[in-house]
Amino acid sequence: MRRILLVSTAIVLTAIGAALWLVPGGERPSAPVVAVPPPLPPPPIVAAVLKGGPGGLLPVADPDALTLSEEGVKALTDFARRSHSQALLVWQAGALQLEYYDPALQPGDRLDAAGLLPGLLALLTGIALQDGTLAGIDDPISRYLPEWAGDARGRITVRHLLEGSSGLTPPATPPGADASVWTLSAELAAEPGTRFAPNSYEAQLLGLVLSRARNQPVADYLATALWQPLGARDASLEAGSKTGAAYLQCCMKATARDWLRPGLLLLEDGRVGADTLVPKPWLDLMLRPNGHSRNDGWRLRLGWPFDPKGPVAAKAPFTDGDTVFMAGDDGSRLYISKARELVILRLGALGADWDEATLPNLVSRASTLVAAEPRSVNGKKVQKANDLNGKVAMPPITKPPPIPKVTVEPLEDGAHSNMAPKDRPLTNVPAPDLPPTPKP
Numbered sequence: 177m178r179r180i181l182l183v184s185t186a187i188v189l190t191a192i193g194a195a196l197w198l199v200p201g202g203e204r205p206s207a208p209v210v211a212v213p214p215p216l217p218p219p220p221i222v223a224a225v226l227k228g229g230p231g232g233l234l235p236v237a238d239p240d241a242l243t244l245s246e247e248g249v250k251a252l253t254d255f256a257r258r259s260h261s262q263a264l265l266v267w268q269a270g271a272l273q274l275e276y277y278d279p280a281l282q283p284g285d286r287l288d289a290a291g292l293l294p295g296l297l298a299l300l301t302g303i304a305l306q307d308g309t310l311a312g313i314d315d316p317i318s319r320y321l322p323e324w325a326g327d328a329r330g331r332i333t334v335r336h337l338l339e340g341s342s343g344l345t346p347p348a349t350p351p352g353a354d355a356s357v358w359t360l361s362a363e364l365a366a367e368p369g370t371r372f373a374p375n376s377y378e379a380q381l382l383g384l385v386l387s388r389a390r391n392q393p394v395a396d397y398l399a400t401a402l403w404q405p406l407g408a409r410d411a412s413l414e415a416g417s418k419t420g421a422a423y424l425q426c427c428m429k430a431t432a433r434d435w436l437r438p439g440l441l442l443l444e445d446g447r448v449g450a451d452t453l454v455p456k457p458w459l460d461l462m463l464r465p466n467g468h469s470r471n472d473g474w475r476l477r478l479g480w481p482f483d484p485k486g487p488v489a490a491k492a493p494f495t496d497g498d499t500v501f502m503a504g505d506d507g508s509r510l511y512i513s514k515a516r517e518l519v520i521l522r523l524g525a526l527g528a529d530w531d532e533a534t535l536p537n538l539v540s541r542a543s544t545l546v547a548a549e550p551r552s553v554n555g556k557k558v559q560k561a562n563d564l565n566g567k568v569a570m571p572p573i574t575k576p577p578p579i580p581k582v583t584v585e586p587l588e589d590g591a592h593s594n595m596a597p598k599d600r601p602l603t604n605v606p607a608p609d610l611p612p613t614p615k616p
């Protein structure tokens with residue numbers, strides 16, 4: 177009986193299988209199709225690394241031997257809280273005298289201070305001239321950017337990018353997957369050299385020029401030539417996902433102690449220990465007023481001469497007249513006074529009532545060290561009528577020259593907005609009329 181049941185079952189199963197094969201159309205029904213979504217495209221912007229070194233330790237002052245008074249430390253800490261500072265570091269007499277962080281942060285946290293990047297690129301340019309990467313700063317950048325050959329933008333020079341007079345308007349589109357394409361999409365709004373309107377995009381373009389001249393990614397060049405020799409550790413950048421080229425106009429993050437190091441470099445005349453990293457003559461050029469503003473050098477701002485209506489937003493003079501500083505739209509500030517042996521780093525967004533002289537003057541009042549009299553390289557005392565190297569007389573202090581007005585002439589019909597007419601410049605604006613500066 178069991179055998180009969182098994183045989184009958186086999187016959188039934190065989191019949192069912194045959195029926196399945198003999199469906200209308202003569203084909204076997206296909207298995208259900210499971211839709212697999214395509215992989216997501218990579219984001220246009222990805223994280224990148226500015227390679228640092230092991231990180232040199234910064235000396236910290238003995239709490240019982242600070243150069244800042246107890247009342248001064250309290251005033252500075254209160255200022256940091258009230259101004260919503262993420263970090264406030266004070267370096268004086270060869271050591272950290274004050275290190276304040278927002279309660280939500282730690283000293284090892286990386287903080288955004290990309291506003292200091294134009295200053296770093298200016299320092300790197302001095303190194304590039306010394307090592308032969310750049311032949312000079314007055315050649316048209318079309319020498320390095322063939323895409324702009326025959327284009328009005330190609331007449332821009334490295335000097336224009338350093339002083340903030342390129343005439344370029346930052347690209348209207350957000351940064352994309354190809355940083356080079358984005359960088360080269362900027363529009364020219366004024367004849368190069370006639371309009372003083374420094375912006376962080378010019379650092380991005382300068383980085384592309386250095387990259388092309390060096391035949392090396394600018395982040396790698398910046399890391400090996402400047403960042404690592406400063407003793408800084410890894411920092412984070414953003415890059416286009418298509419080529420990996422870095423964006424240098426925003427978003428670089430590093431520890432506050434590492435952001436302090438460019439200030440120490442300026443304090444020590446371009447030296448790190450016994451080694452010269454940035455040539456002193458280049459720093460002297462960075463610290464000279466440019467042709468558009470007596471209070472602006474090459475990505476460095478000068479605290480003197482003081483004018484309450486001048487380009488530096490300060491209601492009172494700087495206590496230390498030799499104060500220079502890097503300043504970013506993100507609120508980052510790096511103040512240096514050689515006479516006071518002082519470097520101040522402040523990170524965090526700015527309030528509407530920010531006064532440039534308030535913080536450095538607070539530190540100067542808190543300092544128990546008597547400021548040295550600024551002296552020139554030959555030992556002579558620097559008088560108020562001279563610039564920081566004591567050799568070149570400054571223009572008379574009357575009123576800072578105004579920012580030149582720019583009138584852009586209309587382009588020929590159908591011409592690309594970046595193509596200059598062959599028979600005339602884009603603008604016809606003379607350079608600002610400054611009193612002549614006598615030679616040393």
